[in-house]
Amino acid sequence: MSKRNGPRYALLGLFLIALLAALAFTVKRAPDAAEPAAQATQPDDSQLQSLAELDGKEPARRKLDIQSWQTAEGAKVLFVEARELPMFDLRLTYAAGSSQDGDVQGLAVLTNAMLNEGVPGKDVGAIAAGFESLGAEFGNGAYRDMAVTSLRSLSAAEQREPALKLFEQVIGQPTFPADSLARIKNQILAGFEFQKQNPGKLASLELFERLYGKHPYGHPSEGTEQSVPGISRAQLQAFHAKAYAAGNAVIALVGDLSREEAEAMAAEVSAALPKGPALAKTVEPEAPKPGLTHIDFPSNQTHLLIAQLGIDRNDPDYAALYLGNQVFGGGGFGTRLMTEVREKRGLTYGVYSGFTGMQARGPFMINLQTRAELSEGTLQLVKDLLGEYIANGPTQEELDAAKREMAGSFPLSTASNSAIVGQLGAIGFYDLPLTYLEDFMGQVQALSVEQVKAAMAKHLDPEALVIVSAGPTVAQKELPPPTDKPAEQPAGVPEH
Template structure:
């Protein structure tokens, strides 16, 4: 026996002994008395044995998850509030979601992003460094970002009054009374313009920008949330002030709050934040996009790999088929390893490092997209293979086993979506912004578990068409090679990490 094998077997034996000792400990240790149920930590509905005698004891039991009691009201200024008491930690998470994304840019692409980025650059008596130091000294964390539908600002802080009150006051000043200092504007513009230069070296980014132009045409979703190299230099402080006054108004805001707070404390906090914002109503929702013309566009790019993106208009967030489409896509390409696309394109042919599909549901119809990178000389064959897989899936639907496996996987992973206060506050923000029911989290899993093969097949076929795809590729024009036949042991391993 070689030294390497001897060490390997020795370690294996040691691992087995440790595992056996751990099992003996957990099976034989006394059961602790359960704690009294509270609103924040209810007793699980399913009772488990005093100790685990067999894995079979878990069969058929739903995974435990936090019961979330969402309280809701409106502030005097019209902001919608969603609040969850969570007393496990002496902290709170506050998240404001504004209908202030790039879909509100109008004729100035990037205006929403620049306004959001400048929020914490200056307030009366404080520059960006003083603001950052103010949050840091209190042990608080400020965050912000802008996307196509929304702009967000968030605060995490301790709930002790001597930390909470100054942190909340600074937060209210930052989101309600930013000064948009000129020196910060110059710096952020330069950073954004440098990012545009970097994008020129990223075939995936170039393909994505072109894809949205093709999908959305003149619709507000067509341009990037970052704006363009032509639009950013001309954005003025006056434009950002006007955008802030309109889009960061209290009536255009959803306030989500989770933490170690009473209802009275939550009402006082949200009233303070709401009063700090400009006064104004909710902005109109984004208009519906027109159906794009199907077809392919190629971007010539010097590379060993070709980026492939296939897309069509998908669904908005209010779509009744959302649960069926979510589950159907998990089987097609949204669930990582084990999906049809990963199995056929990577595992059986080694054509890519990774391939995925997904619906992005927004206020208006967001994209359904399949994306991958593959060897340039096999890009045409890979594209046809992906189209054939999608066409077959839409025609024949998933198998019963695929549906059962996907349900089981979602049931196991879904509790992670509310595992922390930060996770919950993000969920609350989405529920409020997209006008979902307060019972959405429970309803979604019930809807998923009630799905059958026929329902999933019908929903996917209703919303997708393999012959109606907008396709964008970015890579070199090279002589093409035939694809290898499918096998459990591809001659060539899966392609390396995608190029950026």
């Protein structure tokens, strides 16, 4: 992944202050309700007491009027007008992740990292200074499914227009200068050396290779020590021309703009990109061979990664699996995994599980670290917990608690313009309905224990697990029995 931002701290500070004020404002009342001055001087405890007014009902959340259209060049646009702050967030999502690398592993990440290294008449320093002088912020990143570029700027024309012009040059006319290419290659190669000292990263690389084999998701997004040095400027130019084409992009826009202004901006951005169609979607992977791979590594702890193929992002069971996983291991403290592995036995600092829905089937993964001499017993415990959960599903009490937690936290997903623009990018990229955010919460709240149990059993198989461990090979000890007061583990920062 590559992400290099140049934040304007004063602007960001004002934004965060305004956001926190807005969030506090909505605890007691609807955002557009008037409040007499006398009420504004009430002590803080009056605001906290208002939580009781919810009476078990989910808190109000921001209603989004998502507008959508397509540019002349074929880019999909999603727009939400938000007048609360004098700024806008623009995010372009391209089907230009490492799954599009082909035979040149690391090509997508390197192309994305090079975008803001040079444009006609400007080098990387001039580009950074240009955004900085306007109070604007450029961002970029590349992943397995997608690559992104983003712009945050004030919405006043005197800042917006030059910031947008510079952004369009960066995404549409990168020059890929030779000196920057050599420097970034060296940074990536240095990262490979660091990975060799990181057992968690080694385990992750091995896991994806085991899960996906020769599938486009199987190789490291950053490429390899063998592939990166040979990537040429001509290859970067060719990848940019096809993968950053307007027809392969989703434009998400949120902020202090009218529909007319948003249409003009989207048209301008789309026209600045190379011309071309959407790329073919990633093919579905074949089921991997289950089993355990151990990486011997001299450390005090052992990393355990337990996985299997999960679902693609458009699977109709997505809501049921998301809710089911919140009970099992996705919701932090109070989940089955945290309760049994950490709280009752003190075997780990943290243990988590999750489905990653992608264009093709992404992984379902459980990940934790534990003491090396207890790793085999801990692994068996986690496998037993998963098998029992698949067989019997959640209790009604667990499901109700997870629903309440999700209803309470879900408004944060649209609490800021940057959060909304990220949601819009995902909705457009994965071809989800414009009503997805409302639909998702409605689906979650309507789910029964039987539906969640059926979905988990349909998509997970305790006999199909791909397991990778990384740590020392040592004599094993029996696990401590569960207790309300487990023995305290040695102090120290967990290894990552």
